[in-house]
Amino acid sequence: MRRIGVFICWCGTNIANTVNIEGVTEAAGKMPSVIYADNYKYMCSEIGQSMIKEAIIKEKLDRVVVAACSPRMHELTFFKTAAAAGLNPYLVEIANIREHCSWVHKDKQEATGKAIALIRTAVAKAARNKELWATQIPVECRALVIGGGIGGIQAALDIADAGFEVDLVERTPSIGGRMAQLDKTFPTLDCSACILTPKMVEVASHHNITLYTFSEVEKVDGFVGNFEATIRKKARSIDLEKCTGCGICWEKCPSRVKSEFDEALVMRKAVYVPFPQAVPNVPVIDRASCRRFTREKCGICRKACPAGAVNYDQEDEVLQKKYGAIVVATGFDILDLDDFGEFSYGKHPDVLTSLEFERLVNSSGPTGGRLLRPSDQSPPKNVVFIQCVGSRDKSRGKPYCSKICCMYSAKHAILLREKYPEAQAYVFYIDIRTAGKDFEEFHRRAVEEYGALYLKGSVGKVFPDGDKLLVKGVDSLSGHAVEIEADMVVLAAAIKAKSDAPQLARLLGISTDTHSFFTEAHPKLRPVEAHTAGIFLAGACQGPKDIPETVSQASGAAAKAIILLSKDNLLSNPCVSEVNESLCTGCLSCIKVCPYGAVAEKTIEEKIHGKALKRRVAEVNEALCQGCGSCTVSCRPGAVNLKGFTNEQIMAEVDAICL
Amino acid sequence: MKQLSEILKEVAFGSLSSGEAEMVIGWQKGPFWWQSFPAFITDPGGTGSLIWDPFSVSNLSKYLLKEVPEKKIALFLKGCDALGFNQMLRDGRVDREKVLLFGIPCDGLVDPARVEAAGLSKGLLQVKKEQEELIFYYKKGQRKAPARDFYYAKCLSCRYPNPVIYDQMLGEAVPCQPVERFADVSKLETTPLEERFSYWSRHFSRCIRCFACRNVCPACSCRECIFDLAEPRWLGKANELSETQFYHITRAYHVAGRCVDCGECARICPVGIPLAELNRKFIKDINELYGEYDAGADLDKEAPLLTFKTDDPDVSSGS
Amino acid sequence: MRFSYYPGCTLKTTAAVLENSALKAARALGIELLEQEEWQCCGAVFPLTVDEIAPFLSSVRSLAAAKDTGEKLVTLCAACHHVLKRANHVMKTDKDVCNKANNYLQLPDQYRGGTEVIHYLELLRDELGFSALAQKVKKPLTGQKIAAFYGCLLLRPPAVMQFDNAENPSIMEDFLRTLGATAVDYPYRTECCGVYLSVQNEEIVAGMVEKIINSALRHGAEAIVDACPLCHYNLLELQQKTTHGKLTLPVYYFTELLEEALGLEDRAEEKMAI
Amino acid sequence: MKITTQSLCGTMVKEIAAISGENVAKCYQCGKCTAACPVNMAMDILPHQVLRFLQLGLVEAVLNCNTIWICASCFTCAGRCPRGVDLPGVMEALRAILLRKRGFSRFKAGDMPRVLNKGMPEQGIVSGFRKYTK
Known part of the structure; x- marks a missing residue:
């Protein structure tokens, strides 16, 4: 016979207003194996916790049920309470009578009935709870950063500065990413290269950072604290040591x-x-x-080559390295504009994407920063900027806002005037979004000081007409269809996830949203963590972002990685799956459905009819298992059980509700 | 051309006497015309009793779960049996290396109930099949009738009359002429919910919990069935209709995506519950939701309910 | 190659040229087009209201009849193609409309959008293949600079019509190049010609036609081809109206060029002379 | 102009939604329809304004405009609308209300000979007839 104690929380008036606390306490006291039931205004307070501790000791309770708010909120609190009184924390069960009951019901009588049912359920489960113990996992004190744009650079520098070794893997021949392509940055008009280059150099010279450019991560095994990555260093055909960069x-x-x-x-x-x-x-x-x-x-x-650095026979090098944490900062791509034929992009050389425009105004770009039309190398006088090309477009593009276009187009309008004081910028926009520090002021400067004409409306079609581009659009505020003869048209093409983001997600065992951006563990409270422990996200690979936001997130991801790396050991979650080998039929369905690769096949030997026979069964790697329970539902004979949520416990809960 | 039943005896004798197999599982005749039982033969001399006739309906591969061989076991597979064997292979319940498979092309088997219904059973001694016809032997004389008129309904909708897996094929492949197999399910789908519920309740209320449906099923190959476990007790002992329903629905879910549609569950049921209809509803749904899939037909094809893809777009958790 | 063929009313009267040349070319190419028995008018415009089914019914009859023969249904008139293709899409995707239409029509078999509707141009591109067509060209139109005019009905709405890239199509240009001609690219090739507005607002249509013709001319076109009787009428008649009777750019159906390139008939010399 | 709950969800607003099958709230007034419209020069209310008026519940204003008769159902707007609004369907619904309920007819039997004389193809005549008359 168990000795179960039930503690019912009022949560001030949150629960007490809708649930008859006295009635519930009385009912709980009569439940099977319950030998003690009490209530208090705030169970999570010092006094409430003391009540529980005292009762555990005095009443010799061996199981505890706390009927209060969501376990997400205070499960850990009550686990600690129980542990302080000498009770294994996994013998505590929470009945959520706030979010699941008092907050969603109005009728007091019905809510009281439901609260009793929820407690009966928790009591039934608690009676079957077993002691569980977390194990210790050692941590490999090195981080892997994937992607060498500003996000990856920032994360690598922060982790390295904290004293941990970092490997930064970049696919292209150089780090720098998208930011290196930019001319100026909003809203300050700093020269992008001037602020980025010092950071790039710092990465190269940092004693804690090993840089792998022209390299790709091919495989990632392992789990939080103990990842093992395979990195392919593609053959550069140039000897890094010998080359002097003479050109x-x-x-x-x-x-x-x-x-x-x-x-x-x-x-x-x-x-x-x-x-x-x-x-x-x-x-x-x-x-x-x-x-x-x-x-x-x-x-x-x-x-x-005067240094003899060219080596045609160089081969790819494949490295195996271990890491405790991984930061993913792989950036973004630009939407392909094939479906937007009305803008004549790709048909006329003077119709450009914003990123192409960025190169044309960049002093290291193809025109030396002189901004000339690709068609005839003449300076443009009238430039039409079109916003939301494929952004906020659920029909042909992406339904989301690309977030940075309003600002960089204002920047482009300013840069145009700075290059050519006579030139006129026209910006077609749907809405102007300038929710960042000093962003609105910057946008207003483009309009008021730099004379950009903003037209609220869209462009229907761009008609190439001789050496001009006839832009037909609408100014919806005046209610007029407008025509502008432009020398250049610049399209703010939508930002999209890297086309191979899903492959990388699969490789890392993290998830993507419907647009292939990596998903964070919680949109508000865990915005820099992936669902898989030990993997962190930085920059536009998680969604459209500007530079300040990317850098902040990168530092956030770095901080999370540092917290992880600064621990010698990690405590594992004991609520993981286990296999009952005698029931396991070896169909291995569990392996196929496990999102974390935590289940593997193993061969056991057993005696049947006096003969020693080998048989395949499933085996759970407790360090990889995240306790999601997919394996248990795929297991027909019920051989796989999630500790803390066993079939037996769940059946007991179902019975307690239904019977 | 030799009769298939003769070839069958020969290969059985051959495999036992050469020592290639230590046991042959086949069929042998019982005392009545409609009885063709599984036979387990270890002595080459015993192979003479093996037969192949229109009543050799039992799927022999299910016995592989019980027999623990040291050497190979040889057995005979019809088209439907082969799908079941493949499914057991996929589930890791049989060892391909430990079996010698003789494939038998089969265009259908005779349902004794239909013979009886046609009024042909009285004084019937033996039924033989010749080409497309059945010959009914009586003390005095014989009668003939088209074989297809007496086939099991499950045979008429069979799409795999020739085994998809074997070591040696006995006889010539037979043509496939299946009738639409989802007609009953489609009809049932259109009836109102209450009517459907009472339809199944009516059937399940007759269930005597003999578990023959489970025992005969090639997809039900667990070492210990959850319904036999003492803890947790999934199924109450009392004969409650709701619990019986729970058993049948769970059984259907457990074989979903793995059921080879051999129809044995329905055939074996002593109280005539149309269990195959339940399975076919699942097959139809799976085909519609995930694309055509025939369990047991192609071992390389991904099983729709057992595939986790990280590139499936996740629905983001929202706010 | 055998197909069901839906002509439509205009092809039997004012646009007989379109049908005659298309059928002649098809015969020469070994394509059998079986005219549906008892076809009815498609209604000329696709009904955009979703609260009534009557306007769909004649299309559904033709679609169902084609399904019975098991053949793809070939259309030639752009309007008929538009209406049949969209009606078919509705039958395939809108269960409610589909059930109502089936209940009303009481066809021997339920029709649920099983027929595949293809336009004559798609037939040439996807069934015959432009490379096979090129081999049958006897009199290539070498040196002729021809502008293709797509109009609206074949291209839009793109999600349903699935004819080509709606904003930047290439099927007609590919067709012209197959015949040996030089395809002229000009920005107005997918614009609207004004369709039935010419019934009442001729002046609006004249303005639209003028833009199209001028754009084609500026890009060096010597002739313009289309695939729709109404585009054809607007481009031809209203061009004459704006230019006071002087035709600056001859207008042909694409099938007329096909006929000529296959060596079946010369375009009437007098027509060129205008 | 006074906007009230009644005017926002009047019966006419609902009727237009029922006939067209379209939800005008999907429109975020980017103006792509107007910018793309090949006949916008002849319209008194621009296409995006038609949707705006409907969002505001001002049904009579759009029933009395010439825009709905000028719209040629060329589907350029619908093909480019980032929100997937079927504006031609909305235009048709507005015409349908006038033709079905208010006895309106823009094309009369007497107009026929004039049109026929011009050599107008049947396709054009039937189209016009279907769009302009009940």
């Missing part, structure tokens, strides 16, 4: 391909450094376009 190789290289960094507005060579401030400032040979590799001829760069 002779790319001067001499005869192959030309479109530059990714310059948004394909100009050509680069097959051996190249993506941009002058690249870190490391060492070229790579793009084997897909290099004549040496495509046609087995050429070899000019090797001949020309």
Whole structure:
């Protein structure tokens, strides 16, 4: 016979106003195995907790049920209370009579009945609760940061400054990411490169950071505190140690391909450094376009290199490394505009995306910052900026707001006037969103000081007309359809998740939303953590973000990683699945449904009819298991049980409600 | 051309006498015309009693769960049996290396009830099948009738008359001419909810909890069925209709996505509960929701209810 | 290759040229188009109201009849194509309308959108294939600069019509290039010609046609082709109206060019002379 | 102008929703429809304003405008609308109310010979007839 104590909380008036506390206490006292029932105004307070402790000791309680608010709120509080009185915390059960009862019901009599049923359920389960013990898992004190844009850079620097080793893996030949492509940054008009480059250099020189550029994470195994990653360092074909970055190789290289960094507005060579401030400032040979590799001829760069750094035989290097925490900062892409033919993007060279415009105004860009029309290299006089191209568009684009376009378009309008005082910017917008520090002021400056004409409305179609672009739109405030003869049209194309984000999510065992952005563990309270423990998110890979927001989130993610790495050991959650081998039939359905890869196959030997037989069964890795319970519902013979939520306990709860 | 039943005896004899198999599971005739029982033969001399006739309906592979072989067990598989065998293979309940499979093409088996209903059973001694016809033997004389008229309903909708897995195929493949198998389910789906509930309640109220439906099922291959567990006790001992319903619905859920539609549960039921209809409703739903899937037909194809994909878009948790 | 074929009223009268040339070309290409028996007028416009089913019914009859033959249903007139394709989409996706239509029509078999409706151009592109068509060209239209005019009905609404990229289509240009002609790209090729507004507001349509014709001319077109009798009427008649009788840009049905390239008939010389 | 709960959800507003199957609240007034409309120059109320008036419950204003008769159902707006609003359907609903309930007819039998004489194709005549007459 168990000795169960039930403690009913009033939660001030939150519960007491809707639930008859005295009635519930009396009913609880009569439930099977309940030998003690009491109530108090605030069970979570010092006095309330003392009541529980005293009763555990005095009444020799071996199980405790607290009927109060959601376990999310105070389960840990009452676990500690029980532990302080010498009771294993997992012998405590919470009946949620606030969120599940008093807050959602009005009728006192009915709510009281429901509260009693919820307590009866908790009592039935508590009677079957067993002592559970957390185990200790050692932590590998090193972090992996995936993505070398401003988010990854910031996270890496913060973790490294805290004294932990960091490996920063970047897919392209240089770190810097999108921010390196930008000219100025809003709302201060700082030169993007000027504030980014020092950070890039700091990453390269930091004694705690190992930089892997032109590298990709191929595989991640393990779990929080003990990840094991496989990193492929793609062959650069250039010896990092020998190269001095003199530039002779790319001067001499005869192959030309479109530059990714310059948004394909100009050509680069097959051996190249993506941009002058690249870190490391060492070229790579793009084997897909290099004549040496495509046609087995050429070899000019090797001949020309004074340092003998060119090595065509270099091979990919595959590394296995262990990490305690992972920060994902893989950034974003721009929406493909194939479905938006009305803007003539791709059909007319003077219709650009904002990122292309950014390159054209950038002093390190294709026009040396002079901003010339791609069609005829002339300065544009009338530039039409179109907002929300694919953003807030559930039909052809993305339903969400891309968040940064309002601000960068205001910036572009300002930069246009600064380059050409005679030029006129027109901005078609649906709504202006400037909810950031100094953002609204910046936008107003674009209008009032820089004379940008904002038109609330959309553009129906851009008609290329000779060397002009006839823009047909509407100014909805005046109620007139308008036509503007433009020299250049700039489209604020929507931000989207990286096209391979779902693959990375699968590799890491984290989840994505319907738009393939990585999902955070809680939209408000855990915004920098992924659902999988030990993996943190920074920047636009989690949703559209500007630079200040990305940097803040990166520092937040870094802080979370530091908290994790600064522990020698982690306490495991004891509510994990276990396999009853005698019931397990070895169908391994549990392996297929486990989102965390926590179940594996193993072979056991047993005697049947006097013969030793080998048989396959499932086995749970307790460190990987997150206690989601998917395996238990897939298990037909009921061989897999989630500790703390066993089939037996849940059946007892169902019976307590139904019978 | 040799009769299939002769070939069957030969291969059984061969595999036992060569030592390739230590046991052959086949069928042998019982005292009555409609009885063809499973036979477990370890002595090559005993293979003469093996038969293949229109009543060899039992799926022999289910016995593999009970027999723990040291050497191989040889057994005979019809098309439907092969699907069941494959499903047991997928569930990890049989060892492919430990079985020798002889495939038998089968265009249908005879339902004794139909013979009886046609008034042909009185004084009947033996039934043989020749081409498309059945020959009914009596003390005096014989009668003939088209075989298809006497087939089990489940055979008429069979889509896999030829085994999809075997080591050796006995006889020529037979053509497949299935009738629509979801007609009954579709009809039931259109009846009002209360009517459907009373339809099933009526059937389940007859259940005597013999668990034959479970025991015969190739998808029910657990070492210990949850309904046999003492703790937790999923099924109360008292004969309550609601509990019986719970058993049948749980059984259907447990075989969902794994049921090979062999129809054995319904055939074996001593009180005539149309259990296959319940299974087919699940099959139909799965086909509609996840695309066509035939359990047991293709081991490489992903099972729809046992696939977790991290690239499935999750619905974000909201606020 | 055998298909059910739905002509529509206009093809039997004012747009007989379109049908005759299309059928002739089909025969030459070995495509069998079986005209549906007892077809009825599609209604010319797709009913945009969702509270009545009567306007759908004649389309559903034709769709159901095609399903009985098991063949794809080929259309030629852009309006008929639009109406049949959309009606079919409704039958496929709107259970309520579908049930009502079936109840009303009392067809021997329920119709639930099983027929595939394809336009003659889609037939050439997807069933025959432009490369196969190219091999049958006997008299390539080499050197002829021709502007394609798509109009609205084949392209929009894109989600239902699924004809081509609605904002940047290429099927007609690909068709022209297959025949050996030079396809002229111009920004007005997917604009609206004014459709039935010419019944009452001719001046509006004239203005729209003028923009289309001028744009095509400025981009070097020597002729314009279309696939819709009403586009054809507007482009031809209202062009003449704005230019006071002088036709600056000849207008053809795409099938007329097909017929010529297959060596079946020359475009009437006098027509060129206008 | 006074806006009240009654005017916002009047029976006419509901009727338009029922006939068109469209929810005008989906529109966020970006103006894409107007910007895309090839006949906007001939309209007295612009397409996005039609939706705005309906959002405000001002049904009579849009029933009395020429816009609904100028709309050519070319579907350019619907094809580009970021919210997926079927504006041609709304226009048709407004026409339907006038044609069905108020005995309105823009195309009369007497107009027929004039149109026929022009060589107008049947497709055009039937279309016009269907759009302008009950």
